[in-house]
Amino acid sequence: MWTRRNVLQALGAGLAAVPWPLRAAMAAEAPDLVLRLTAAPGSARIRGGGDTAVLRYTGQVLRGRSDALRPSSSYLGPTLELRRGERVRIVFRNRLAEPSIIHWHGMIVPEAADGHPRFAVSPGGEYVYDFTVRNPAGTYLYHPHPHGLTGGQVYRGLAGLLIVREAQERAWGLPEPEHDLALLIQDRRFTDDNGLVFKRMMMDDMNGVLGDTVLVNGVADAAFRVTPRPWRLRLVNASNARIYKLAWSDGRPMRVIATGNGLLSAAEGVQTRPYVVLAPFERIELLEDFGTRRPGSDVALVSRRFSGLGMSKMMDGMMGRGGSSGGMMRGMMGRGIEGMMGDMMGPGQGEELSVARFTVATQARTAGQVLRPPPSASPLAQARHELHTGIAFRHMRGFLNGRRFDMGEVADDERLPLGEGTAWTFANDGGPMSMPHPMHIHGVRFRVVERSAGDAPEDLRDGLVDTGFKDTFLIFPGERVRLLVAPTEPGLFLYHCHNLEHEDGGMMRNCRFDACSPAGRT
Numbered sequence: 152m153w154t155r156r157n158v159l160q161a162l163g164a165g166l167a168a169v170p171w172p173l174r175a176a177m178a179a180e181a182p183d184l185v186l187r188l189t190a191a192p193g194s195a196r197i198r199g200g201g202d203t204a205v206l207r208y209t210g211q212v213l214r215g216r217s218d219a220l221r222p223s224s225s226y227l228g229p230t231l232e233l234r235r236g237e238r239v240r241i242v243f244r245n246r247l248a249e250p251s252i253i254h255w256h257g258m259i260v261p262e263a264a265d266g267h268p269r270f271a272v273s274p275g276g277e278y279v280y281d282f283t284v285r286n287p288a289g290t291y292l293y294h295p296h297p298h299g300l301t302g303g304q305v306y307r308g309l310a311g312l313l314i315v316r317e318a319q320e321r322a323w324g325l326p327e328p329e330h331d332l333a334l335l336i337q338d339r340r341f342t343d344d345n346g347l348v349f350k351r352m353m354m355d356d357m358n359g360v361l362g363d364t365v366l367v368n369g370v371a372d373a374a375f376r377v378t379p380r381p382w383r384l385r386l387v388n389a390s391n392a393r394i395y396k397l398a399w400s401d402g403r404p405m406r407v408i409a410t411g412n413g414l415l416s417a418a419e420g421v422q423t424r425p426y427v428v429l430a431p432f433e434r435i436e437l438l439e440d441f442g443t444r445r446p447g448s449d450v451a452l453v454s455r456r457f458s459g460l461g462m463s464k465m466m467d468g469m470m471g472r473g474g475s476s477g478g479m480m481r482g483m484m485g486r487g488i489e490g491m492m493g494d495m496m497g498p499g500q501g502e503e504l505s506v507a508r509f510t511v512a513t514q515a516r517t518a519g520q521v522l523r524p525p526p527s528a529s530p531l532a533q534a535r536h537e538l539h540t541g542i543a544f545r546h547m548r549g550f551l552n553g554r555r556f557d558m559g560e561v562a563d564d565e566r567l568p569l570g571e572g573t574a575w576t577f578a579n580d581g582g583p584m585s586m587p588h589p590m591h592i593h594g595v596r597f598r599v600v601e602r603s604a605g606d607a608p609e610d611l612r613d614g615l616v617d618t619g620f621k622d623t624f625l626i627f628p629g630e631r632v633r634l635l636v637a638p639t640e641p642g643l644f645l646y647h648c649h650n651l652e653h654e655d656g657g658m659m660r661n662c663r664f665d666a667c668s669p670a671g672r673t
């Protein structure tokens with residue numbers, strides 16, 4: 152039996168040192184699963200040549216199903232395989248040289264288990280999370296969330312997948328776990344001796360850190376051998392700042408069965424796209440029938456070129472291209488500096504990149520089951536309240552309604568009523584420095600109900616999937632995006648830009664979900 156004494160022994164902590172969340176947790180019902188995740192320095196084989204010094208999560212199952220943690224490749228943390236309805240306790244141990252805390256991205260958990268930066272623990276410290284898995288089957292993530300340090304910690308290796316499974320998935324006709332493959336996509340830059348290169352210049356804070364090497368599941372030049380049958384592919388962007396325009400090299404369309412926060416319902420159906428746009432920490436699941444390709448053939452997953460974002464547009468803004476003074480500045484500096492910076496920075500946002508290669512095994516084709524997606528997910532309440540957030544980017548930093556992150560502050564326009572629908576409009580009118588921002592809200596799953604003032608670039612528009620429930624969405628310069636959200640967990644949560652350098656730079660705010668919200672009532 153898991154007694155309070157066992158817990159203390161397992162933690163190796165004296166009673167006086169027991170933090171309040173643990174004391175609260177010990178009073179709660181015994182969990183089905185007790186896991187331990189430790190963040191510590193390590194090394195990993197990422198590409199040819201020597202090993203790379205990284206930070207990594209390692210894990211142990213202390214109690215319950217031993218298959219709740221699945222080892223992952225390279226530096227990535229173990230994949231958490233959770234079942235809907237399970238009561239989970241996770242003990243986080245910080246063995247880094249700086250503060251940290253884990254956030255379960257996309258998961259709806261109590262405030263104390265959300266990994267808000269105010270819960271960050273010092274080196275040597277521990278934090279205990281208790282939550283029941285309420286999210287539906289889907290692809291989620293875990294990653295660090297200490298304020299100002301998230302980007303660096305994620306870049307050096309701290310991230311992992313969290314998969315929620317439900318018993319009905321088989322009945323819905325989805326491929327079994329053996330034909331279920333997650334591709335966690337990140338970009339990194341290396342020194343000649345395989346060290347990771349993080350920020351190098353001021354531009355990195357502005358654009359977010361971009362790498363020149365795409366890693367899938369922590370390795371460069373990822374290649375998979377797949378059987379000729381339908382596969383469930385979970386595409387996960389865990390890059391600090393890079394936006395991918397993912398497509399098949401042979402031009403086949405992509406069949407989307409899930410967006411960030413769960414499967415598309417029967418009413419929403421399979422969404423077919425020529426390519427899919429995946430912003431940092433967004434996820435999309437595809438149903439891909441490799442049986443429709445010739446056995447022995449190869450197909451690549453690529454990120455196609457797109458224009459109008461990131462550096463070139465930024466340079467236009469900075470150099471005032473189109474304006475007279477900018478013209479002069481440009482005349483003085485010439486094209487040289489931009490070319491030079493392009494080489495140093497490259498490949499910029501929107502460059503063509505290869506992501507992974509798939510080889511179809513030479514064997515008989517297996518047909519898949521008929522897809523019977525879950526019936527309509529619970530409809531969100533009608534919007535009875537309105538909230539508005541203006542996004543601006545100036546002096547290299549992002550602002551939300553003119554404010555930057557303050558650990559203890561919640562403004563009146565950052566409160567949402569619990570259990571009631573709110574229409575939350577984000578407007579990205581950031582002026583000349585405006586750029587796309589992947590916006591994320593903790594503790595909720597929402598619907599994108601409208602995009603207006605449409606500035607979604609033409610070469611990205613067809614790859615946006617606004618159907619279904621999401622927790623992260625991309626907003627383009629000049630755009631307005633309206634969400635419908637109805638929080639169910641009371642407490643202090645966060646919303647922020649998930650470009651990790653923007654987030655660390657303070658483009659993040661608290662938001663409070665509580666029973667009575669004086670602001671925004673209509």
Ligand code: C2O
Nearest residue numbers: 254256432591645
């Ligand atoms: Cu994925 Cu606040 O984070």
Ligand code: CU
Nearest residue numbers: 255256257593
């Ligand atoms: Cu989150």
Ligand code: CU
Nearest residue numbers: 588648650653
């Ligand atoms: Cu941003």
